[in-house]
Amino acid sequence: MSVRPTPAARNSFAEFRQIATRWMDVDIYGHVNNVQYLSFFDTAVNGWYVDKGLIDPARSRNIFLVVETGCHYFAELKFPETIDTGIKVSKLGSSSVVYEIALFKEGEAEAAAQGRFVHVLVDRETRRPARIPDAMREVLMGLSATT
Structure with a gap:
């Protein structure tokens, strides 16, 4: 059995992406439904890839697929709120x-x-793992630094 982590500190992340909650994210209990949190993870990481020019979702030969994800919840998110999403490579x-x-x-x-959130770079056609190119690796390594 794993130990429940303590909430991460904002200053342990160097990169942030803002995501606005939507009316449709909220469930009958009045807070953002748990499944939306994983969607926020996916949106933050893939938006960062696109902004950095690492992938073109429609045309890149290699794409990232999620192979593992998990989430610990500490406080409710609601609508309307703007969420600061911290991301880093561990x-x-x-x-x-x-x-x-x-x-x-x-x-x-x-x-x-x-x-x-674990991504594997794969060939778009075969879905077999592809080696992360050096130029992409360099950009990804920049995301492992924290302030």
Whole structure:
């Protein structure tokens, strides 16, 4: 049995992406439904890839697929809120990238939720793992630094 982590600190992330909650994210209990948190993880990481020119979702020969994800919840997120999504690389393999991701309410020092997100670079056609090119690796390594 694993030990429940403590909420991550905002200052342990150097890269942030903002995501606005949507009306449709909220469930009958009045908070963002748990499944949306993983969608926020996916949106943050893939948006970062696109902004850095690492992938073109429609045309890149190699694409990233999620092979593992998980989340710990500490505080409710609601609508309307802007979420600051901290992302960093915790491990970089030959074809895989392990991310630590935390969702912060705007201005809060501790994460409302945090998790792990594992991507594997694969050939779009064969879906077989592909080696992360050196230029891409260099950009990814820049995301492993924290302030």
